[in-house]
Amino acid sequence: MSKGFLLVISGPSGAGKGTVCRRILERNKKLVFSVSATTRLPRRGEKEGVNYFFVDEEKFNKMIEDGDFLEYANVHGNLYGTPKKFVLDQIEKGNIVILEIDVQGALQVKQSYPEAVFVFLLPPSMSELKNRIRKRRTESEDDIDLRFKNAFEELKFVDEYDYIVINDEVIEAVQKIEIIIEAEKLKVKRLRNIIDSIMK
């Protein structure tokens, strides 16, 4: 059987990471979504270990010190991080783990776990990206401009990634990611043990 791996789905704000990841997980029940740890309080309906691992700041900082995160960040005063143990345990079981994350986070993962497979999700054009940022957010034009500028800067990190998927139609982007997953399962490094079983 093929070994598991971590698939990082990343890209600038407005590329459609959230929508694409939801569809992939709906269509592929065996994929495992990476669960983040956070210091923010649970919202109604959120379950420990399903939506997040809820931890206090002391515990979170201890985890940082112990190198327990593939990446972490401070978002509006709350800490969020991807626990290494959860991901590696799933991979050990042969599962494929999906991590949806912004570009800064993906670059951290690239440092801490370069064996992951990195997909850069892109809008079909920068004007479409601006439309999407504008549609989605109830923010001022200044905020939209800032997000847009950040997105533009983030495109420069594409060379740190393995694959590019243009998210024009969601279903096509999803199918492309499914193809990447199927191809990655055929990589020699993940099927190496099959050789031994054939040689018997």
Add this chain to the structure above:
Amino acid sequence: MSKGFLLVISGPSGAGKGTVCRRILERNKKLVFSVSATTRLPRRGEKEGVNYFFVDEEKFNKMIEDGDFLEYANVHGNLYGTPKKFVLDQIEKGNIVILEIDVQGALQVKQSYPEAVFVFLLPPSMSELKNRIRKRRTESEDDIDLRFKNAFEELKFVDEYDYIVINDEVIEAVQKIEIIIEAEKLKVKRLRNIIDSIMK
């Protein structure tokens, strides 16, 4: 548009390279089959530049000296080689070139052109491999044993390859190779120029 690339389909004798490659080319008319140069004489119906590039020994040796081959070999007294220029010209045009070749040849290509994508085609088991070698050839048991031993030795080179495809059912092996091709088209190194066009 995605850049072209060379897909090397290789594996031990009896893995079914020929059958699989024929089916892939039938189903994917845009793929280009790599045309070898050879010093053997044309057989009836064989066309220059389609089946082979027919050259004399002097010319072939000159091509070796000039580094014009991705790989070459002497088979029963005739020289066969893969001309670099043909492959690179096709890739330059954005085409995907398929090269069907034995393990020794693939290892040479890996040296001369490591950018290629290497697929190792495998039988489902060594006993099935022996069946296939036996069925196909009108050779003595000693010859069959030798081929089988060689095939076994060749499995050790799998780590030089990128992907493993088990050829149990031909159609499934073909579909897996098609998935590999589609995924490789999405590699950042082949779509790098799309970023520039999006940034405009």
